Amino acid sequence: MAHVSTYKPNSAIEKWMDDRLPVMRMMHDQFNDFPTPRNLNYLWTFGGILTFCLAVQMATGIVLAMHYVPQETMAFDSVEHIMRDVNFGWLLRYIHFNGASLFFLAVYIHIARGMYYGSYKAPREVLWIIGVLIFLAMMATAFMGYSLVWGQMSFWAVTVITNLFSSLDSIIPGLGTTVVEWIWGGFSVGGPTLTRLFSLHYLLPFVIAGLVILHIWALHVPGSNNPTGIDIKSKSDAISFNPYYTVKDGFAMSMFVILFAAFVFYAPNFMGHPDNYIEADPLVTPPHIVPEWYFLPYYAILRAIPSKLLGVVAMFGSIGLLLFLPWLDTSKVRSARYRPIFKWFLLLFFVNAVALGYLGAKPPEGAFLIWGRICTAYYFVFLLVIMPVVGWIEKPAAMPGSITDDVLGKKPVPAK
Ligand code: HEM
DSSP: OOOOOOOOOOSHHHHHHHHHOOHHHHHIIIIISOEEETTOOGGGGHHHHHHHHHHHHHHHHHHHHHHOOOSTTTHHHHHHHHHHTSTTHHHHHHHHHHHHHHHHHHHHHHHHHHHHTTTTSTTOHHHHHHHHHHHHHHHHHHHHHHHHTOBHHHHHHHHHHHHGGGGGGGTSTTHHHHHHHHHHTSSSSOHHHHHHHHHHHHHHHHHHHHHHHHHHHHHHTTOOOOTTOOOOOSGGGEEEHHHHHHHHHHHHHHHHHHHHHHHHHHOTTTTSOGGGGSBOOTTOOOSSOOOOGGGHHHHHHHHHSSSHHHHHHHHHHHHHGGGGHHHHOOOSOOOGGGOTTHHHHHHHHHHHHHHHHHHHTSOSSHHHHHHHHHHHHHHHHIIIIIHHHHHHHOOOOOBOSSHHHHHTTOOOBOOO
């Protein structure tokens, strides 16, 4: 349904501005009067929560950067200086550190919501693709930020991950080594690596912010999907974004802030690794190098494959494949609610992703390795085989005639 502007300037100044740069009209039409499905559940509050997370990370990060020193011999000590000497520096750092984890928790819920309700399907493909690009940029940002602490775990995580590019040597001898040394700015991870990671860690959140604007723009062309996956058909299917969803989003955000505060004030290091409180030492490799929890599933995929190059391809491929989800899923029905077979495979995919996370933290040997391989296989089989095939053969369940019918509990219409 086309959305007609309902904005009316209230004063002469607003009228004057509206004729020149109609930002007030845009804000009113997009965030006040925007027609939104009336049946959105709490999973739809995570987009707002993510916007909040990005703002918190940027605000705390900018202040942290005023005290942090991106220099090999001073980085670790400057973090301790922030923790002990800077007024409320501990709070800033713990918010930024736990904020990164909660940002990922929220984004995983946001992605899972999109997958369950088929929000990636037409006409929202570009919105979804921008989302995947945001996710990639978030991963790069988090990885670089973690390295800045210059503790044992972050130093060795950077060493392991940047070294992956050396697998290119098996395609063109010397290519991988050249790329890795170019990334390092030397012959090992060191001062020049740290300064470039700092520079990019500061830059990327602004790129993410730009992508988020495009993401919301792409959302507001078709409007939000909803738990039924059925489009808005009449006026009664929609309500205005404000006050209904501003209140719902505000409440969910408050709950999220309580969880956030619980971590920051009561368990600030719960999501970290104790070895990162030991200063980086290039001469001592920790026996067990593990990334932050939000990277563990990908780490498990990397290690499940015996060839270094193929492991790297599988790891990047596992995220890259998400870009093609709108076309890998062949079903005409959006919401998994009405897809009796797909729903169970999808739920198993979520369990599988958590299992991969668990396995990523374990040493790649014995039963852990075997399970790592089984879960990696399911990840790819689900996306490349189950999604297209189930879409072709599955008979969807009976669906409500409209969003309103669903809300009012009217009898669903059996699928043809
Ligand atoms: C910084 C990260 C992100 C921010 C700030 C963000 C923001 C938002 C907002 C505000 C919405 C509308 C509210 C909602 O539906 O929850 C939304 C919707 C959506 N986002 Fe994101 N997003 C982010 C990352 C992602 C990622 C990584 C993906 C997918 C890979 C994604 C896919 C989607 C989709 C498909 C929708 C439409 C949902 C629907 O209408 O059913 N987003 N996003």
